[in-house]
Amino acid sequence: MTGLAGKVVVVVGASAGIGAEASRVLAADRASLMLVARTKEPLAALTDELTSAGHDVAFTTGDVADPASVAAFVDATVARFGRLDGAFNNAAIGQGGRLDQVSEEDFDRVMAVNVKGTWLCLREEVRVMERQGSGSIITMSSIGGLRGSSGMGAYQATKHAVIGLTRTAAHDFGPLGIRVNAIAPGPTESPMLDELRRTIPGGVEARIAATPLRKAGTGAEIGATASFLLSDRSSHLSGVVLPVDGGFLA
Template sequence: MSDNAGARRPSGTGLLAGKVVLVVGGSTGIGADAARVFAEEGASVMIAARSADALAALTDELAGEGHDVAHTAGDVSVGADVARFVEATLTRFGRLDGAFNNAGVNQYGRLDDVSEEDFDRIMAVNVKGVWLCLREEIRAMRESGGSIVNTSSVGGFRGNTGLGAYQATKHAVIGLTRTAAHDNGPLGIRVNVIAPGPTETPMFTKWRAEDPAAVERRLAAVPLRKAGSTTETANAAAWLLSDRASHVSGVVLPVDGGYSA
């Protein structure tokens, strides 16, 4: 559950009141908490990811709290699936005001040890998937404008041993975001990117169990001396999607406790 779960807002209030938002990669971690935060901030939310069971459970949870939510399952690296994510949103809610493109996978290993198959897969999800989302979302927003937030990482503007393929994809997400902001600003479409640092996701929990000393070293380099929560990351995305950020586009926003400072 998100940190502010249960703190229901009156109808018609919140950062995203009255907006329709698509969350891609919303079945777990940052994406799932983003769906919760966006709903709690007043948005109608379509949640998309590969895991139909996890999506159904999250949708039932949020609908049970009185939120307007729906879900659709598919693979972000498949163009037809991504087009269906957007079409399902338009069919269910009538329009698309915002999108949070959060689907992604990790890949550990030095560049000379990564297999071609693994490299192709991470590029397909983390780079091609973001491009496919941008393409379909922009097409849906051409007439009315909107706001899009992509998820990169602090690894998108620095290097780190053993994560070369992953970090290359996160650099690419920043490049796609900045280009999309330039291309689509005249249409009233804002495109920004968040760059989380160490965050309490299931992946981070697994890393802590496998190599606690490495996690402690990483957290010692964070000025706030802690990993971020998924809710803190989702709150940053909610602000960028909202009208409070109406003149913010092409920005890379670190959500990292000062790690990249």
């Protein structure tokens, strides 16, 4: 019940930040990986890095907001590896601004990627896992899905919604042998955090100062949590929303 040897995992949103760092952890824990993101070049570079180190990794491009694309990358995973044991649905975009100042276009865009995209991934992954009678799926929420704060309302609304999807999915798919859990990171070093530093001056530093461990998290730390949730070590965990936040919500 250790590691991910023999398990096939799709990592969605793998090209940079948390997704890329988590992929390195999952590969080191011996999972076979299909890496997915919208942009080919960083995926190809990460795949070359991991395969050169002896890991079983492939990649394909995909857009979580496009139903046909999601079905295609799930099918590509099964075609390449023969099965699908786990999924790390990490793809998301940020959206800053006071709620009344967010444009309708931007609100629709963040909902399409973060909420509808998560639902589409769940739907297609379960299609395969139901045939197998087993599987473990991770969604990505945020501490912003567990509390409110100023300046990120549209993004936080999506992360609250992801928690609702996760808890419902745990009920819907548990009888099929499929576990669904969410990770809720606090401030974590990534391109999205860098963008928040630009759009909400002082906001990131204030959150880190309010964190008992007095630091931002890392993608590798999120990856270690994902590895646990995807492995048989967490075989009786489903419907859990796990903060990885240095104690911020404590």
